[in-house]
Amino acid sequence: MANPLAHAALNVALYGRPGRWAMTERGSASVRRDTGSLAIGPSNLRWDGTSLVIEIRETGVPLPRPIRGEVRVTPDALTGFSATLDDGGRHRWRPMAPRARVEVVLDQPSLRWSGTGYLDSNDGDEPLEAGFHRWDWSRAVMPDGETAILYDTFPRTGGDRGIAIHIARNGGVTPIASPPLVALPRTRWRLPRFTRAESGSARVARTLTDAPFYARSVVQTRLLGVDAEAIHESVDLTRFAAPWTQLMLPFRMPRALW
Structure with a gap:
């Protein structure tokens, strides 16, 4: 089995202007x-x-533009909830x-803002593409x-x-009934979402990331009786494992030589 520490990366995605992307494998x-x-390269x-402090010292791709600064994530509450995503655990x-x-202070590019955010973790005993065809995930405040x-x-x-879960402001987790499934428009890469x-109705307000096997979007939806805005992602692991996708990955995820 491969050593996961031999394939470590910090992913930074800045949307809008000036946009930047970095995900250098080390x-x-x-x-x-x-x-x-946890230190990954620089x-x-x-x-x-009280906070997760992320010090970013990365270089973007495909244009080699620097990304330097700090992100501070201070949870309002922590949960003890965890779930298995497959029958075998x-x-x-x-x-x-x-x-x-979340507080963001970047020197390169020069940006500052604050707002709300989210922190989760996925871990497993095998590569994701070995365990899943695909998944869809969303979080609405x-x-x-x-x-x-x-x-x-x-x-x-x-x-x-x-x-499907509801999380109170104090971190308490309550299962909820799953609403009806809604098909969203495919991405430019024809990725299903x-x-x-x-009410069986939702719409994509903005697509943030449009890649061959992954899409991140802002979705207008209705949950728990109210209209809400959600961050949504779709992942197709069969596409990820395809040879044509693997040939493209080094252009977005280069490997450092040091």
């Missing part, structure tokens, strides 16, 4: 970690007791901070500041899985 010699920090993440997901305060998350996974073995919404 080997295990460039990774340092302990119980409170960038590092550390937990200071080989893949797990945890929405650690369903709502957080409700008008009262609470959170609704929908996660539909389509494993290669066993039955499909659907997670689906979500769930009450």
Whole structure:
């Protein structure tokens, strides 16, 4: 089995202007970690007791433009909720901070803003493409500041899985009934996108990332009886594993030589 530390990367995506993208893969010699920090090449993440502090020292691709600065993620609450995403329990997901305060201070490019954010983790005992055909995920912040998350996974073995949860501001997690499935318009790469919404209606307000196997979008939807805006993603792992996609990956995810 491959060593995951030999394929480590910090992904930075800036939308709008000036847009930047970085996801440079590094080997295990460039990774340092302990119980409170993780360094990947020149960038590092550390937990200071109240916030996750991300120090970014990356170079964008395909244009080699610098991305330098700090992102501070301060959870409003932490959850103890975790879920398995397949029948064999080989893949797990945890929405650690369903709502957080985010402060961004970048020197290159010169940008500052603050807002709300989210922190979760996925981990597994095999590559994602070995375990899943695809998945659709979305997170909506409700008008009262609470959170609704929908996660539909389509494993290669066993039955499909659907997670639908409501998370209170104090981090309490309550399962909710899954709303009806809604087909969203395909991306320019013809990637299928689906979500769930009450009344069976939802629309894509903006597509943020449009890649051959992955799409991230802003979706207008209706959940828990109210209209809401959600961040949505669709991932097709069969497309990801296809030889033509693998040939394209180094242009978006180069590997550092040090």
